[in-house]
Amino acid sequence: MTYRILCLLLITVLMTNTMAKVINVPEDYPTIQDGLDASIEGDTVIVQPGIYEENIDFYGINVLLASMFLETKDFRFIHETIISGSKERGNTGPVITFSSDEDSTSAVIGFTIKNGRSPIGSGIYCNRANPRLLNLIIKENRAEKGAGIQLYESSPKISNVAIIDNRARWSAAMHISRSSSPKLNNVLIINNVTSFNAGWLYCEDFSSPIFTNVTISSNGESATPLSAKEKLRYERDNRKNIDSSRLYGIHISNGSHPVFKNSILWNNPDQEIFIRKYGNPSSITFSYSTVKGGIKAIINKDSASQVFWNEGSLFSDPKFIAPEKRNYGLDSSSPARGTGENGDMGADDSWGGILE
Numbered sequence: 001m002t003y004r005i006l007c008l009l010l011i012t013v014l015m016t017n018t019m020a021k022v023i024n025v026p027e028d029y030p031t032i033q034d035g036l037d038a039s040i041e042g043d044t045v046i047v048q049p050g051i052y053e054e055n056i057d058f059y060g061i062n063v064l065l066a067s068m069f070l071e072t073k074d075f076r077f078i079h080e081t082i083i084s085g086s087k088e089r090g091n092t093g094p095v096i097t098f099s100s101d102e103d104s105t106s107a108v109i110g111f112t113i114k115n116g117r118s119p120i121g122s123g124i125y126c127n128r129a130n131p132r133l134l135n136l137i138i139k140e141n142r143a144e145k146g147a148g149i150q151l152y153e154s155s156p157k158i159s160n161v162a163i164i165d166n167r168a169r170w171s172a173a174m175h176i177s178r179s180s181s182p183k184l185n186n187v188l189i190i191n192n193v194t195s196f197n198a199g200w201l202y203c204e205d206f207s208s209p210i211f212t213n214v215t216i217s218s219n220g221e222s223a224t225p226l227s228a229k230e231k232l233r234y235e236r237d238n239r240k241n242i243d244s245s246r247l248y249g250i251h252i253s254n255g256s257h258p259v260f261k262n263s264i265l266w267n268n269p270d271q272e273i274f275i276r277k278y279g280n281p282s283s284i285t286f287s288y289s290t291v292k293g294g295i296k297a298i299i300n301k302d303s304a305s306q307v308f309w310n311e312g313s314l315f316s317d318p319k320f321i322a323p324e325k326r327n328y329g330l331d332s333s334s335p336a337r338g339t340g341e342n343g344d345m346g347a348d349d350s351w352g353g354i355l356e
Contacts, residue, residue, distance in 0.1 A: 022046060032056050032065070032083065039063045042105070046070070049080035055093045055116070056083065058131075060100030069110025069135055075350075078110050078137055085116040085141070092117040094150075095141070098129035104157065107132035116141040120175070121150025123166065128153045135160045137355065143168045146175030148192065151207075155181045162188040162355060164326075169195050171202035171251070173219065181208045188328055188347045188355075189216045199249040199274060206255040206280075214263040215328050215346040217320070220248050221268065245274055245299060252305070254279030262340035263289045264318050265297075272297040277304035288312035288341040312339065318346065326355040 020042035027048070029035040033056045035045040044064045058065075067081035068074070085095045095116040096108060106129070113136060116122030122143040124133065133149075133156055141147040147166035149158070151174070161184075163173045172192040176182065192200045200219040203209060248269035252258060253276035263286075265272045272291055275282055275298070284298065287310035291297055294315035298307055319334040321327045329349040330337050336345035 020044070024048070025052075026050070036061065036063060036065065047081055047111070049077060051082045051084055053084050053086050055086050055095055055097070057097040058100070058102050058106055058129075060102060062102055062105040064105075064107045064109070066107070067110035078135060079112060081110065082112045082114060084114050085122070087115075094118050094121045094123065094125035096124045097121075097127075098131050098154070098156075099125065099127040100129070102129040102131050104130055104132055107134060108136065109134045110136070112137040112139065114138075114140045116143070116147070119144045121146045123148045123163075125150045126152065126154035126156055126180075130155050130157075132157045133159070133161060137162045137164065139164045139166065141166045145170040145202075148173045148189075150175045151177065151180040151182060153178045153180060155183070157183050157185075158187060159185045160187075160350070162190070162351060163192065164188070164190050164355065166192045167195065170197050171199060173200045174202075176201070176203045176207045176209055176256075177205050179206045181210070183210045183212070184214050185212045186347050186350075187211070187214045188351050189214065190218045190326065190328065191221060192219045193221065194247050197246045199247065199251040201250045202252075203250065203256045203258050204253045208257040208259070211258065211260045211263050213340070213343075213345070213347055214260070215266075216250070217264065217266045217328060218323055219267050245271060249274045249297075249299075251276060252282045252284060254282065256282045257284070259285045260289045261287050262343070262345050264291075264336060264346040266290065266292045266318055266320075270297060271299055274299045275301055275305045275307075277301040281305050283308065286310060286313045288339070288345065290314045290316065290318050290336050290345055312341065314339065314345075 023035045023045045025035045025047045041062050047067050067077045069077040095113045113123050123138040123141040138148045147168035148163040166172045172194045173189050249271040251274045283306040285308040316335040318336040319331040321329045
């Protein structure tokens with residue numbers, strides 16, 4: 001009986017693999033959403049270079065969505081394959097949505113994701129989903145919270161990603177909430193601006209992200225000018241008179257425990273971390289990482305939580321090659337070179353100079 005069951009399972013797996021197909025956009029379907037809607041579990045949707053003005057949703061189907069970068073490993077395809085939020089009136093929302101229990105067999109690989117407009121998570125929104133987000137540039141999205149990425153009870157793998165020039169009233173780059181524990185590796189987070197509260201990244205409500213070889217720099221300042229609507233919003237929020245502790249840094253609260261390893265936090269304000277006195281105690285851990293100002297840049301409100309400053313952590317200038325040109329590779333004389341655990345600190349040099 002056991003043998004027959006094993007044979008049936010094997011046949012099912014083989015049939016599933018045989019049935020998986022590759023869908024090409026726009027050759028087979030004119031839009032990415034049409035391609036996703038036509039897919040089944042295990043399919044791959046390949047998107048040719050171009051600008052696709054749409055908001056897409058995986059609707060619970062575990063599919064691999066990729067540009068030609070998947071096949072070529074050519075960074076050019078990340079720049080040239082753009083998913084841009086729909087401009088159609090009444091059709092705003094996250095550029096990409098995962099909200100139906102998608103797992104790690106779902107993936108988005110090799111795109112620029114931009115121009116999302118949504119109350120939360122206007123670039124990528126994950127609600128109870130754990131996809132893989134790989135080799136992406138997430139930029140110029142606008143939201144109330146989490147303009148770059150919003151996570152709610154979600155723990156995706158985020159690797160080789162740049163999160164840049166996003167703006168929000170709360171947590172412009174990322175909002176990590178409700179028991180979300182993503183793993184970020186080789187991620188660059190720069191030039192994200194918050195106008196009201198919760199810094200450029202907010203980690204709350206029992207969330208424990210792990211940051212490995214992540215560079216977080218030049219946030220609080222943006223290379224793109226304010227739109228007319230944004231100018232009005234900044235005037236409404238009276239940003240100049242807001243306590244700076246609300247605007248800058250990574251904010252942590254209510255039983256959250258982020259860990260930084262081989263990472264660099266180097267922003268203009270004096271505050272890199274703000275741990276709120278709210279809910280259950282939180283903590284933050286650094287090892288083999290560089291933090292501008294060191295422990296002094298970590299504001300632990302009323303000593304509400306624990307700070308672990310472990311072996312190998314520094315507060316020396318990492319000497320980026322040319323941050324004014326968005327090249328955050330390390331100069332040959334950088335103290336962060338070779339002083340991480342088994343290598344350099346920060347995002348690797350592959351991001352150097354590819355963002356323009």
